[in-house]
Amino acid sequence: MKYAESLKKNKDFQNVYKNGTSYANRYLVMYMLRNQVSRNRLGISVSKKVGNSVVRHRLTRLIRESYRLNEEQFLRDGFDIVVIVRNSARGKNYREMEKALMNLGKRHQIIGKTDEK
Numbered sequence: 001m002k003y004a005e006s007l008k009k010n011k012d013f014q015n016v017y018k019n020g021t022s023y024a025n026r027y028l029v030m031y032m033l034r035n036q037v038s039r040n041r042l043g044i045s046v047s048k049k050v051g052n053s054v055v056r057h058r059l060t061r062l063i064r065e066s067y068r069l070n071e072e073q074f075l076r077d078g079f080d081i082v083v084i085v086r087n088s089a090r091g092k093n094y095r096e097m098e099k100a101l102m103n104l105g106k107r108h109q110i111i112g113k114t115d116e117k
Contacts, residue, residue: 016081
């Protein structure tokens with residue numbers, strides 16, 4: 001599986017917010033919506049309330065890297081995924097962010113073990 005594309009356009013984000021399903025945990029909110037493409041598209045949103053640009057960009061990199069390294073566990077393709085970083089995620093390390101992302105993937109039922117195919 002190749003690395004997911006990015007969601008970049010505001011209308012794509014708004015469509016996922018309006019029509020998608022969401023689950024949340026302490027650090028992240030994840031919206032998902034089936035798309036017309038055969039691969040997943042990932043969008044990450046970090047509000048200015050979370051911190052300055054250095055903090056926001058660091059959290060974005062942590063989420064993107066967590067997804068990239070665990071992409072083979074996302075067994076279902078064809079989804080637009082929007083991850084919103086909450087204020088409580090500020091200062092958290094990579095492992096905590098990865099755990100939060102994987103937890104939401106399991107709650108959306110798109111993550112499974114690769115050897116269970």
